[in-house]
Amino acid sequence: MRVITYKEALREAIIEKMREDDENVFMMGEDIGVYGGAFGLSLGMLEEFGPERILDTPMSEASFVGVGVGAAIMGMRPIVEIMFSDFLTFGADQIINQAAKLRFMTGGQLKMPLVVRAPQGSGAGAAAQHSQNIEAWLLNIPGIKIVVPSNPYDAKGLLKSSIEDDNTVIFLEHKLLYSMKGEVPEEDYRVPLGKSKVVRSGKDATIVATSIMVKRSLEAAEILGKEGIQVEIIDLRTLKPLDLSPVIESVKKTHRLLVVYEGCITGGIGGEVISQVAESEAFLYLDAPPFRLGGLDVPIAYNLNLERKTTPQTEDIVSKVKEIVGGDWYARISRDA
Amino acid sequence: MPELVEMPKLGMTMEVGTIVKWCKKEGDFINEGEPLIEVMTDKVVMDVESPATGIVYKVLAKEGEEIEVGKVIAVIKLTTDSKEELAKFNTAKERKKELGTEVEKEVTKKTNKKNISTTEIPTTPFARYIASKERIDLEKAPRNTNGIVTGESINKIKITSDKEEIPFLPMQKVMAEKMTESGKIPQFTLYYDIGADNLINLNNQFKKENLKSSITPILIKILARVMDSFPIFCSNFDGEKIIRSAHKNIGIAVQTKKGLVVPVIKDVDSLSTKELFTKFNMLTQNAKDEKLTLSDMEEGTITISNLGMFGVSYFRPLLIPGQTAIIAISTIQEKLVLINSGIFIRKMMNIAISCDHRVVDGVTAAQFMQSLKETIEAKISEVFK
Numbered sequence: 001m002r003v004i005t006y007k008e009a010l011r012e013a014i015i016e017k018m019r020e021d022d023e024n025v026f027m028m029g030e031d032i033g034v035y036g037g038a039f040g041l042s043l044g045m046l047e048e049f050g051p052e053r054i055l056d057t058p059m060s061e062a063s064f065v066g067v068g069v070g071a072a073i074m075g076m077r078p079i080v081e082i083m084f085s086d087f088l089t090f091g092a093d094q095i096i097n098q099a100a101k102l103r104f105m106t107g108g109q110l111k112m113p114l115v116v117r118a119p120q121g122s123g124a125g126a127a128a129q130h131s132q133n134i135e136a137w138l139l140n141i142p143g144i145k146i147v148v149p150s151n152p153y154d155a156k157g158l159l160k161s162s163i164e165d166d167n168t169v170i171f172l173e174h175k176l177l178y179s180m181k182g183e184v185p186e187e188d189y190r191v192p193l194g195k196s197k198v199v200r201s202g203k204d205a206t207i208v209a210t211s212i213m214v215k216r217s218l219e220a221a222e223i224l225g226k227e228g229i230q231v232e233i234i235d236l237r238t239l240k241p242l243d244l245s246p247v248i249e250s251v252k253k254t255h256r257l258l259v260v261y262e263g264c265i266t267g268g269i270g271g272e273v274i275s276q277v278a279e280s281e282a283f284l285y286l287d288a289p290p291f292r293l294g295g296l297d298v299p300i301a302y303n304l305n306l307e308r309k310t311t312p313q314t315e316d317i318v319s320k321v322k323e324i325v326g327g328d329w330y331a332r333i334s335r336d337a
Numbered sequence: 338m339p340e341l342v343e344m345p346k347l348g349m350t351m352e353v354g355t356i357v358k359w360c361k362k363e364g365d366f367i368n369e370g371e372p373l374i375e376v377m378t379d380k381v382v383m384d385v386e387s388p389a390t391g392i393v394y395k396v397l398a399k400e401g402e403e404i405e406v407g408k409v410i411a412v413i414k415l416t417t418d419s420k421e422e423l424a425k426f427n428t429a430k431e432r433k434k435e436l437g438t439e440v441e442k443e444v445t446k447k448t449n450k451k452n453i454s455t456t457e458i459p460t461t462p463f464a465r466y467i468a469s470k471e472r473i474d475l476e477k478a479p480r481n482t483n484g485i486v487t488g489e490s491i492n493k494i495k496i497t498s499d500k501e502e503i504p505f506l507p508m509q510k511v512m513a514e515k516m517t518e519s520g521k522i523p524q525f526t527l528y529y530d531i532g533a534d535n536l537i538n539l540n541n542q543f544k545k546e547n548l549k550s551s552i553t554p555i556l557i558k559i560l561a562r563v564m565d566s567f568p569i570f571c572s573n574f575d576g577e578k579i580i581r582s583a584h585k586n587i588g589i590a591v592q593t594k595k596g597l598v599v600p601v602i603k604d605v606d607s608l609s610t611k612e613l614f615t616k617f618n619m620l621t622q623n624a625k626d627e628k629l630t631l632s633d634m635e636e637g638t639i640t641i642s643n644l645g646m647f648g649v650s651y652f653r654p655l656l657i658p659g660q661t662a663i664i665a666i667s668t669i670q671e672k673l674v675l676i677n678s679g680i681f682i683r684k685m686m687n688i689a690i691s692c693d694h695r696v697v698d699g700v701t702a703a704q705f706m707q708s709l710k711e712t713i714e715a716k717i718s719e720v721f722k
Binding site: 255283284285286287288327328330331 | 459461462463464465466481482483484485487488489
């Protein structure tokens with residue numbers, strides 16, 4: 001099959017949807033036109049679709065996210081690019097108080113087919129205000145969907161599904177994954193929202209991961225496999241709606257659970273996944289406490305070495321899995337107690 | 338205060354015990370009631386259980402060593418123990434003799450044992466789930482190296498292989514040794530078909546009288562009566578000399594979960610029928626509950642083994658070394674019998690006897706069995722007057 005990058009896959013999804021639906025699909029954001037986007041994702045789009053459909057906006061997320069909400073209300077399918085997900089705070093009112101609520105408040109008379117794309121994550125030496133993972137802030141907003149693709153195939157399939165969805169979708173791309181290569185078919189396809197996926201089978205422990213942590217978990221699984229530990233990895237793909245049925249089935253098989261995510265460990269997706277697993281039948285099958293491996297509760301450092309230490313790396317996943325499978329967790333929880 | 342484990346007195350006559358095996362080593366975690374040592378007396382190998390839950394802090398005797406009853410052989414460290422309390426045991430090897438006396442003080446001081454409820458054992462949800470599903474006692478469930486019960490530690494034995502090592506229990510070991518020894522004894526077996534109608538009628542009659550009667554104790558009483566005329570069956574043989582006893586001590590073979598045991602009913606002829614039934618039922622129940630003491634199993638000269646309830650037609654029993662004979666009771670079944678050229682239906686059973694040929698010869702045994710047959714068939718009412 002054809003191999004392309006994550007960024008290329010996203011570009012294809014946007015271009016194909018814009019060609020297909022030239023009335024309604026358009027994109028706007030800072031420097032996406034002439035400059036081609038901060039990460040070069042929209043290079044050449046202005047030439048193909050013109051300035052009415054590839055809209056360069058002023059540096060005001062509050063206003064252009066609002067424009068997106070208005071366009072969606074009027075039946076268009078806007079794609080709004082936030083240059084760094086960190087800047088979404090400026091547009092937060094439009095998302096939280098307008099986009100997420102209007103469908104409900106009008107009893108379904110309005111639709112909100114808005115996609116807000118935002119690159120996030122650390123590892124690029126972009127410091128504390130350009131490196132965050134913001135999904136935990138969004139998890140607490142009813143009425144939106146949150147997508148966190150981990151590979152090129154899913155990126156394209158999920159973005160197409162997001163554009164076609166009649167609800168607000170926050171589409172969080174990982175900056176370090178833009179250059180990731182993977183197989184993407186040339187034929188048209190979709191990846192449905194709200195379906196997690198088992199990306200590796202194993203019997204000794206279940207790793208639930210999102211975004212770049214799926215890649216690192218797969219690398220960790222290779223290392224662990226050589227030591228005889230077979231981990232099962234589940235890519236959540238969308239955080240809202242959250243599909244945990246494969247996780248519950250997996251935990252019933254492996255009896256151990258680790259949730260790996262890059263965002264700050266406190267109040268993140270890890271706590272949510274573990275709570276829901278603990279509230280399920282899988283509770284009876286736990287042979288070790290379910291653990292989280294997340295980013296430290298600190299602003300991301302500018303220094304690259306410190307930045308690396310702030311978020312889970314492959315070797316951290318390896319050692320955490322060993323602790324859980326080997327039973328050393330008991331010494332840890334006894335000591336902590 | 339650390340818990341001291343002393344060499345226990347396992348039988349009335351026991352003065353020393355030999356350490357067969359340490360089930361735990363220093364530094365290991367142990368549960369209260371979990372086997373700590375296998376101790377061998379002159380008669381049995383028995384598990385000595387840990388009196389407390391904790392860490393095996395000191396092991397003070399080697400395997401194979403013979404230790405006097407009451408001497409300290411191990412120290413169990415409880416979680417509440419401080420370094421100071423343990424300090425005096427650090428040189429304990431040198432102080433072994435002193436410790437022996439210290440025990441007596443400790444024993445009297447020993448307060449009521451703490452009852453560890455299952456909720457205090459660190460246990461994962463999965464372990465509890467398996468334990469409840471498969472009725473496993475969590476207190477006895479195997480723990481992992483960190484001292485906690487996990488589903489994995491419980492399942493380990495099952496999943497490691499399709500072949501499973503079954504622990505050979507101390508009771509089985511004793512039986513294995515005895516039976517191997519028995520195999521070396523020159524023994525012969527005689528088989529007798531015996532009419533059982535009177536026996537059954539008597540048993541039914543006792544039941545009507547609300548006595549807890551069964552075939553075996555009735556036969557024990559008959560056996561004791563027949564032994565009056567054949568006192569050789571009241572003898573033990575140690576390979577050199579025959580020691581005849583004035584008592585009629587009859588063993589009963591009882592199957593338990595952990596293996597075969599043979600408690601002995603002593604002075605059978607001194608017991609009334611009712612007392613005999615009570616004693617018989619108590620001993621068999623205690624055997625099943627693992628409550629027999631060493632003295633319950635001593636001093637038998639002849640044993641009864643009844644496999645009748647399993648439909649056995651006839652079988653050759655193996656002598657218990659030291660005893661003179663063993664009687665095998667097979668199933669009672671209706672048979673066509675020729676009596677004075679007439680055909681009759683009679684309830685019949687096979688009773689066999691295996692004897693130590695060094696003690697009893699064939700004719701004596703045959704006379705004994707003939708007498709037993711006659712008593713069962715014709716003189717049973719005389720025995721139970």
